[in-house]
Amino acid sequence: MSKSIEKVSTQSKDIFAQELGKFSQMFPQFVSEGKVDFDALKKFLEGEFDS
Numbered sequence: 001m002s003k004s005i006e007k008v009s010t011q012s013k014d015i016f017a018q019e020l021g022k023f024s025q026m027f028p029q030f031v032s033e034g035k036v037d038f039d040a041l042k043k044f045l046e047g048e049f050d051s
Contacts (some may be wrong), residue, residue, distance in 0.1 A: 024031035030041045 020031065020034070020036070023036070029042075030037050030044070032040075
């Protein structure tokens, strides 16, 4: 009886890139040059929550 061996990927997933992709689809105004624009996000949040 022969058993088949399951192949496992040796490459790690780039989870950050995947999550950044999701974030940029929902909030494109806060992503610039492949990074989260924290300054723009902070200004937005300060404007939304200032009373």
